[in-house]
Amino acid sequence: MVDIGCGSGRPIALALADAGFAVSGIDPSPTLLAAFRRALPDAPAACETAEASDYFGRRFDGAVAIGLLFLLPPATQAMVVGRVAQVLRPGGRFLFSAPAAACRWTDTLTGRESRSLGEAGYRVVLGEVGLRLVGEYEDGGGNHYFAAVG
Ligand SMILES: C[S@@+](CC[C@H](N)C(=O)[O-])C[C@H]1O[C@@H](n2cnc3c(N)ncnc32)[C@H](O)[C@@H]1O
Numbered sequence: 479m480v481d482i483g484c485g486s487g488r489p490i491a492l493a494l495a496d497a498g499f500a501v502s503g504i505d506p507s508p509t510l511l512a513a514f515r516r517a518l519p520d521a522p523a524a525c526e527t528a529e530a531s532d533y534f535g536r537r538f539d540g541a542v543a544i545g546l547l548f549l550l551p552p553a554t555q556a557m558v559v560g561r562v563a564q565v566l567r568p569g570g571r572f573l574f575s576a577p578a579a580a581c582r583w584t585d586t587l588t589g590r591e592s593r594s595l596g597e598a599g600y601r602v603v604l605g606e607v608g609l610r611l612v613g614e615y616e617d618g619g620g621n622h623y624f625a626a627v628g
Pocket residue numbers: 482483484485486488489490504505506507510526527528529543544545546549550
């Protein structure tokens with residue numbers, strides 16, 4: 479399992495590891511990746527962007543990108559989804575978060591313009607690289623999740 483934009487590893491990567499998954503993390507923030515390495519000392523970790531990463535030169539059964547895709551410009555989101563499709567094994571799963579409806583806003587944490595492609599947009603972007611949208615979920619905090627399969 480690869481956690482893309484893993485941050486400190488809390489809570490996502492740690493929850494996955496606690497559930498028995500072997501997790502690898504990718505994040506371009508040296509500070510957050512150092513925290514990830516402290517939280518998950520045995521997990522492979524790369525201080526890279528999702529766009530530039532070689533994803534450890536391997537393939538995965540699953541990928542998660544929570545709180546990441548919508549921070550990137552639309553073309554970069556599509557590029558990252560394409561990279562995910564390349565590193566997933568057949569039948570592999572990809573879970574990512576983004577608002578259900580297409581929208582733009584300024585992210586309060588980063589000040590960056592954020593943009594959700596919305597369900598229709600993500601369905602197209604996923605389909606273009608051979609991934610299929612198979613589910614959508616909402617958590618108690620109102621965050622929306624898209625689940626895709628390769
Ligand atoms: C909102 S935080 C989410 C962190 C973690 N996934 C979570 O759910 O707690 C967004 C993360 O994406 C990382 N990030 C920003 N741009 C990125 C990029 N181009 N590629 C990979 N990660 C990126 C940030 O460093 C940050 O750790």
